[in-house]
Amino acid sequence: MTAVQFAQMFVNGTMLGFQLSLFATGLTLVYGIMRIINFAHGEFYMLGAFGVWIFIEVLGMNYFLSLILSMILVAILAVLIERIFFKPMRGHHIPSFIMSTGLIFVLQVSIVSFFGVKDKSVDTAFPGLVKLGGATLSLERLMVIPISLIVIVGFYIFLLRSRSGRAMRAVMQDPDAAALQGVSIDRVCSLAMGIGGAMAAAAGGLLAPIFVVNPYLGPPLTWEGFIVVCLGGRTSLPGTLLAAFIMGYIKSFVSTLVDPIVALMCAAALLGIILILRPQGLLGHEA
Amino acid sequence: MKHRNLWRKWVGVLAVILAAFLLPVFVQSPYWLHVFIMMWIYIIVTASLRFTITMGEWSFAHVPLMGMGGYASALLMMKLGLSFWTALPVAVLVTAVIAIFIYWPCLPTTGTFFFFTSFAFGEVMRLCWARFKNPFGGQGGLVLIPAPNPIHIAGFPIIEFGPLYKIPYYYTALTLMLFGLLILYLLEGSRLGRVAEAIKESNLLSQSVGIRVWRYKMVILVVGSAFAAIGGSIYAHYVTLLLPVDFYWGLGVYIIIYAVVGGTRRFSGPIVGVILFVLLRELLRPIVMYVPLVYGLILAATLTFLPEGLTSLPDRIMQWIEKRRIAKA
Numbered sequence: 001m002t003a004v005q006f007a008q009m010f011v012n013g014t015m016l017g018f019q020l021s022l023f024a025t026g027l028t029l030v031y032g033i034m035r036i037i038n039f040a041h042g043e044f045y046m047l048g049a050f051g052v053w054i055f056i057e058v059l060g061m062n063y064f065l066s067l068i069l070s071m072i073l074v075a076i077l078a079v080l081i082e083r084i085f086f087k088p089m090r091g092h093h094i095p096s097f098i099m100s101t102g103l104i105f106v107l108q109v110s111i112v113s114f115f116g117v118k119d120k121s122v123d124t125a126f127p128g129l130v131k132l133g134g135a136t137l138s139l140e141r142l143m144v145i146p147i148s149l150i151v152i153v154g155f156y157i158f159l160l161r162s163r164s165g166r167a168m169r170a171v172m173q174d175p176d177a178a179a180l181q182g183v184s185i186d187r188v189c190s191l192a193m194g195i196g197g198a199m200a201a202a203a204g205g206l207l208a209p210i211f212v213v214n215p216y217l218g219p220p221l222t223w224e225g226f227i228v229v230c231l232g233g234r235t236s237l238p239g240t241l242l243a244a245f246i247m248g249y250i251k252s253f254v255s256t257l258v259d260p261i262v263a264l265m266c267a268a269a270l271l272g273i274i275l276i277l278r279p280q281g282l283l284g285h286e287a
Numbered sequence: 288m289k290h291r292n293l294w295r296k297w298v299g300v301l302a303v304i305l306a307a308f309l310l311p312v313f314v315q316s317p318y319w320l321h322v323f324i325m326m327w328i329y330i331i332v333t334a335s336l337r338f339t340i341t342m343g344e345w346s347f348a349h350v351p352l353m354g355m356g357g358y359a360s361a362l363l364m365m366k367l368g369l370s371f372w373t374a375l376p377v378a379v380l381v382t383a384v385i386a387i388f389i390y391w392p393c394l395p396t397t398g399t400f401f402f403f404t405s406f407a408f409g410e411v412m413r414l415c416w417a418r419f420k421n422p423f424g425g426q427g428g429l430v431l432i433p434a435p436n437p438i439h440i441a442g443f444p445i446i447e448f449g450p451l452y453k454i455p456y457y458y459t460a461l462t463l464m465l466f467g468l469l470i471l472y473l474l475e476g477s478r479l480g481r482v483a484e485a486i487k488e489s490n491l492l493s494q495s496v497g498i499r500v501w502r503y504k505m506v507i508l509v510v511g512s513a514f515a516a517i518g519g520s521i522y523a524h525y526v527t528l529l530l531p532v533d534f535y536w537g538l539g540v541y542i543i544i545y546a547v548v549g550g551t552r553r554f555s556g557p558i559v560g561v562i563l564f565v566l567l568r569e570l571l572r573p574i575v576m577y578v579p580l581v582y583g584l585i586l587a588a589t590l591t592f593l594p595e596g597l598t599s600l601p602d603r604i605m606q607w608i609e610k611r612r613i614a615k616a
Contacts, residue, residue, distance in 0.1 A: 106579075
């Protein structure tokens with residue numbers, strides 16, 4: 001393995017890590033606040049990617065504008081889904097999981113019926129290559145890193161500084177105590193689902209020009225997202241970030257050096273082992 | 288009163304079984320025979336999943352273990368040259384042993400953890416089939432799986448299996464399915480079923496009255512996987528192609544949906560669920576693209592309005608009538 005190869009794998013892994021952190025933060029938020037397992041989270045990613053594709057390729061809009069628009073639209077959809085389907089499921093793990101698989105079907109079929117099953121590609125907003133110490137890296141892959149960093153830092157500022165963010169953290173710690181202090185649980189749940197949906201859509205929109213866009217993007221990513229969430233400790237947001245990068249580097253390095261199936265195998269084995277040896281995850285508190 | 292009801296129930300069950308046996312007399316189209324063969328396979332897999340659910344844990348390794356049954360009997364026939372009728376029981380045993388290894392590390396966990404751990408180890412096994420080309424055929428799958436050996440019974444014509452002879456498959460699948468359901472039904476009425484109920488109610492409490500929870504859980508899971516392996520083995524020799532992708536969690540989710548919509552509290556639940564969904568799929572064949580949408584909506588409606596599944600509907604209606612009567616009086 002040369003240094004050039006290493007640099008490329010490292011950049012790839014970092015990119016995948018950011019994708020997974022954007023994606024899995026929403027999952028952790030929704031699990032932490034509502035105690036539901038939302039397997040339809042990957043569909044928000046897929047819808048985000050489709051949104052960007054529609055706004056750029058069909059309507060001819062600017063990349064950043066279409067990213068923000070698709071984030072907003074997916075957030076609205078996520079809030080609606082939370083209100084209609086997940087409200088009675090709060091706190092029930094398995095029923096919410098089954099309900100969310102039903103939602104996967106519904107959302108996938110709606111997209112297929114409008115846009116077909118063919119792969120779609122989005123033109124990159126950042127063409128060109130960058131040379132860094134001998135390694136050639138494409139600018140579009142590098143640009144994922146600062147943009148997702150902005151979204152994640154923005155989310156953390158919101159979570160740590162704003163009133164609603166404090167309410168969210170309170171509900172994550174103890175819903176009953178938070179309700180006693182006058183926090184509206186319904187509002188916090190909707191907010192969590194909306195923010196989670198928007199972040200998944202951001203990940204989808206960012207990665208849309210790099211990978212292809214098709215209606216079946218969601219489920220494989222959801223599976224990885226759940227590995228990340230369980231690995232990080234299901235209600236710990238910093239743990240999710242740490243686990244997302246571990247997962248991203250495993251995916252990048254093992255896929256390149258061994259083969260992609262072994263990378264998936266490592267991830268699955270990691271999930272099983274962590275749940276048995278340390279059920280609270282890397283940075284989680286509760287068992 | 289109770290006895291008459293019981294008697295009626297058994298007459299109904301026998302009538303349904305008789306109808307299933309006579310079906311090929313009326314339905315000759317190979318397409319419909321295929322639909323019913325797949326239906327029997329799904330019923331045995333779903334009913335065995337429900338059997339493991341009776342002790343309160345949801346296993347997501349069930350469908351990979353079904354695939355293991357298929358891979359085991361196909362490989363036993365292809366590599367060791369066994370006849371199908373010996374390969375089937377050996378494959379069931381092999382799957383039961385593998386199930387012990389898969390569930391061994393999962394068992395200390397409960398609830399959602401169990402769900403995810405079994406998911407993880409089932410997935411590792413499934414990825415092994417995709418990774419190792421030598422026995423398992425890799426991602427392209429195991430192809431050219433031989434059909435079951437013909438049956439010779441003195442005095443009867445030879446019964447041959449093949450893509451053009453679907454009726455033997457129909458009866459093999461139906462017989463094995465009924466055999467499996469009978470055993471599962473008897474097990475549920477036995478001590479094992481009552482222990483499962485106790486474990487579901489409370490792990491700790493059953494431990495404190497002297498039930499060896501770990502051992503019983505393992506027995507229930509292994510028995511469930513063994514019956515899933517029967518389904519997988521018939522599937523393998525019927526379809527003659529095994530792809531690792533077929534046993535990805537998509538199928539697992541479908542099986543769980545069948546069981547949940549039918550109702551997991553009652554033995555008839557998964558059977559009703561499978562029959563309903565399979566026939567619904569055929570009914571919606573002109574708009575096959577929207578089938579998952581319809582499935583999803585039915586699932587959401589069932590979970591919201593009838594959380595115990597469709598088989599709880601008669602009881603619900605009776606309760607409602609009773610309530611009305613009391614309210615009037």
